[in-house]
Amino acid sequence: MAKGVLVDIPKCIGCESCSVACKLWNELEWDEQEKCKTAADRAKEPNNGLWPEEWTSINRFDLEKDGESVARYVKAQCMHCEDPACVSSCFSKAFQKLPEGPVIYDQSLCVGCRYCMMACPFDILRYEWKKAIPGVRKCQMCATRVANNQETACTSVCPTGAITFGDREELLAEAKKRIKEHGYVDRVFGEKEAGGTSWLYISDTPFEQMRFRTDVTTKPLPSYTEGYMKATPFVGVGWAAILAGLYVYNNKGKEPLD
Amino acid sequence: MELITTVLSKAGAKKSTVKWKFKMTPMRWVFTGIAAAAIAVILVRFVLGLGATTNLNDQWPWGLWISFDVLLGVALAGGGYGTALIVYVLRRDKFYPIARSAMLTSLLGYIVVVLGLLIEVGQWFNFWRPYVSWGHASVLFEVFWCISCYTVIQILEFCEVGTEKVFKGAHKYLKKAMPVMLIIGITLPTLHQSSLGQLFYLMVGKVNPLWWTAFLPVFFLLSSFFVGAGMIVIESTLAGKALNHKVEIPVLRGLVKISAGAMILYLMLKITDMVVRGTFANAFAFDLPSIMFLSELTFGVIIPVIIAFSSLSSTRKGLIWFGILTVSGVVMNRFDVLFTGMGKYLNQYGGSYVPAVSEFIVSLGLVSIACLAYLFLAENFNILGSHGSEHADDIEIKDGKYASTAK
Numbered sequence: 001m002a003k004g005v006l007v008d009i010p011k012c013i014g015c016e017s018c019s020v021a022c023k024l025w026n027e028l029e030w031d032e033q034e035k036c037k038t039a040a041d042r043a044k045e046p047n048n049g050l051w052p053e054e055w056t057s058i059n060r061f062d063l064e065k066d067g068e069s070v071a072r073y074v075k076a077q078c079m080h081c082e083d084p085a086c087v088s089s090c091f092s093k094a095f096q097k098l099p100e101g102p103v104i105y106d107q108s109l110c111v112g113c114r115y116c117m118m119a120c121p122f123d124i125l126r127y128e129w130k131k132a133i134p135g136v137r138k139c140q141m142c143a144t145r146v147a148n149n150q151e152t153a154c155t156s157v158c159p160t161g162a163i164t165f166g167d168r169e170e171l172l173a174e175a176k177k178r179i180k181e182h183g184y185v186d187r188v189f190g191e192k193e194a195g196g197t198s199w200l201y202i203s204d205t206p207f208e209q210m211r212f213r214t215d216v217t218t219k220p221l222p223s224y225t226e227g228y229m230k231a232t233p234f235v236g237v238g239w240a241a242i243l244a245g246l247y248v249y250n251n252k253g254k255e256p257l258d
Numbered sequence: 259m260e261l262i263t264t265v266l267s268k269a270g271a272k273k274s275t276v277k278w279k280f281k282m283t284p285m286r287w288v289f290t291g292i293a294a295a296a297i298a299v300i301l302v303r304f305v306l307g308l309g310a311t312t313n314l315n316d317q318w319p320w321g322l323w324i325s326f327d328v329l330l331g332v333a334l335a336g337g338g339y340g341t342a343l344i345v346y347v348l349r350r351d352k353f354y355p356i357a358r359s360a361m362l363t364s365l366l367g368y369i370v371v372v373l374g375l376l377i378e379v380g381q382w383f384n385f386w387r388p389y390v391s392w393g394h395a396s397v398l399f400e401v402f403w404c405i406s407c408y409t410v411i412q413i414l415e416f417c418e419v420g421t422e423k424v425f426k427g428a429h430k431y432l433k434k435a436m437p438v439m440l441i442i443g444i445t446l447p448t449l450h451q452s453s454l455g456q457l458f459y460l461m462v463g464k465v466n467p468l469w470w471t472a473f474l475p476v477f478f479l480l481s482s483f484f485v486g487a488g489m490i491v492i493e494s495t496l497a498g499k500a501l502n503h504k505v506e507i508p509v510l511r512g513l514v515k516i517s518a519g520a521m522i523l524y525l526m527l528k529i530t531d532m533v534v535r536g537t538f539a540n541a542f543a544f545d546l547p548s549i550m551f552l553s554e555l556t557f558g559v560i561i562p563v564i565i566a567f568s569s570l571s572s573t574r575k576g577l578i579w580f581g582i583l584t585v586s587g588v589v590m591n592r593f594d595v596l597f598t599g600m601g602k603y604l605n606q607y608g609g610s611y612v613p614a615v616s617e618f619i620v621s622l623g624l625v626s627i628a629c630l631a632y633l634f635l636a637e638n639f640n641i642l643g644s645h646g647s648e649h650a651d652d653i654e655i656k657d658g659k660y661a662s663t664a665k
Binding site: 044045046047048050085087088089090091092093094107108109110111112113114115117118119121123125126127128129130131132133134135211213215216217219221222224225226228229232235236239240243244246247250251254257 | 304305306307308309310314315316317319320343345346347348349351354357378379380381382384385387388391392393394395396397398399400401402437440441442444445448449453456457459460461462463464475607608609
């Protein structure tokens with residue numbers, strides 16, 4: 001059964017244990033530029049704290065709720081779409097969606113065209129611009145751990161239960177239960193967005209105030225180009241046949257051109 | 259500069275010589291200078307990476323090189339397949355005099371595109387992966403296969419011209435293969451010109467609705483077809499000056515009219531598309547995208563149509579204006595789809611992209627290389643007319659299989 005992670009935004013206290021666990025498990029390098037940044041800084045920068053060596057980040061948003069000012073911490077990483085745009089956009093199959101949920105990337109197949117980055121509905125792909133031989137970098141949802149019936153590194157260390165690993169279907173039901181219980185915003189972000197994602201978010205503050213792409217399409221992105229690609233071979237063969245016919249017809253009884 | 263190569267065709271037989279000439283003019287020195295600067299930047303790019311030579315970033319993974327070298331390069335090279343269709347398949351023999359030069363421009367355009375892509379992609383040494391690891395759900399997969407195969411086809415098509423002068427033995431085989439190559443060579447660009455537009459259809463909600471439409475492939479295909487005449491006018495004017503060769507006005511005018519016909523179809527589809535999706539409000543909002551959109555259509559399509567179907571197109575001046583406006587319109591369109599179309603979305607959280615000087619140098623350098631190659635080939639092969647192959651003088655050389663002398 002496909003796995004997923006439920007993020008209960010109000011439960012997050014911003015301790016960033018998840019980021020540390022991610023770095024340790026994935027052996028990501030320490031990045032000088034991240035040294036003095038706070039969660040609030042990251043929420044304001046274009047990259048929202050995600051860099052080639054930062055696969056997940058905590059972003060702090062200072063919001064108003066019922067007349068009181070509250071802080072909300074949002075964990076950012078790859079959403080692991082059910083039907084991912086990056087997988088369908090890659091012309092050399094460097095991306096793959098595993099049946100257990102993770103969307104993984106293999107640099108040895110990558111040409112480096114960056115069409116995946118343009119196509120990603122959540123703009124989370126990062127490129128190693130500083131390297132002579134660069135690759136795309138993103139959260140792999142600890143694919144090797146998940147394949148061995150372990151949970152993801154980040155969820156395994158969360159002290160408050162803000163991120164929970166489990167079966168996506170069960171988490172979705174749990175999310176809806178919590179929305180009712182705690183009077184959250186009536187939306188599970190990730191249930192239908194971009195055709196559904198393995199990561200699901202629930203919140204008591206509006207998603208659009210926390211850099212969520214709330215107007216994203218609910219149709220799976222690959223469906224936008226599927227028909228076109230299926231029709232292409234037939235159009236090609238048909239058009240070539242028409243051209244051949246025209247060529248023969250128009251050249252009948254004429255001297256060939258030089 | 260003149261170079262005479264002597265090739266031994268049969269052991270002990272007479273040697274045939276071929277003359278190569280290339281006269282350096284001030285303009286050609288300028289091209290050479292830009293090309294040299296570009297090659298220097300390209301070397302830096304391969305050693306230090308894209309970050310050191312471009313302003314690309316995670317918000318703008320595609321920039322000038324993709325839009326100029328690839329999107330635009332392919333579109334402006336559209337004159338090749340269009341001419342092949344009109345001349346060889348539909349047999350409008352009137353246009354034969356421009357066929358070879360249009361197809362040569364197209365070939366050089368594609369070589370620029372392929373070189374540009376190799377520089378642009380991160381892992382250029384992996385360029386062959388899509389041949390074996392089929393990501394066939396990707397529109398880019400189709401673009402990749404079509405562009406690479408079409409470039410090979412175009413090289414073979416040029417070999418048919420080239421073998422009039424060198425390796426003459428292969429000429430008759432290439433000539434026999436021409437019909438097949440021509441038909442494949444029209445089918446492939448029809449497919450990938452439209453697919454370049456379809457690439458952007460995956461970026462749902464990111465591209466301004468003025469450009470993001472299900473008609474994208476049709477618009478890209480039609481505009482690559484009608485820009486062909488504009489390119490041929492400009493190219494024949496420039497080459498006419500440089501090489502002292504002019505194409506007759508009725509030939510160009512005929513082409514311009516065919517192109518204007520395609521423009522009218524394009525315009526009608528644009529209007530239909532706007533009606534269907536209700537984007538009239540966006541088009542007349544008079545913000546930056548709307549102004550770009552309207553000027554693209556007015557200067558790049560409507561005015562050229564008026565020129566084409568009025569007496570203006572019977573003068574060289576009118577034709578040149580048609581060329582300049584049409585080409586500028588398509589240039590604007592391709593830049594608009596990426597920069598104007600996606601700017602608002604990609605910059606929403608403070609992202610920004612202005613091409614670096616080094617990016618401009620590489621783009622200009624690639625064009626300069628293409629111009630130099632065109633001039634060399636047009637001067638040394640039968641491209642611009644005066645049909646029939648050039649006969650090289652036969653001279654005898656006593657020994658040595660190969661000799662060359664430079665003057």
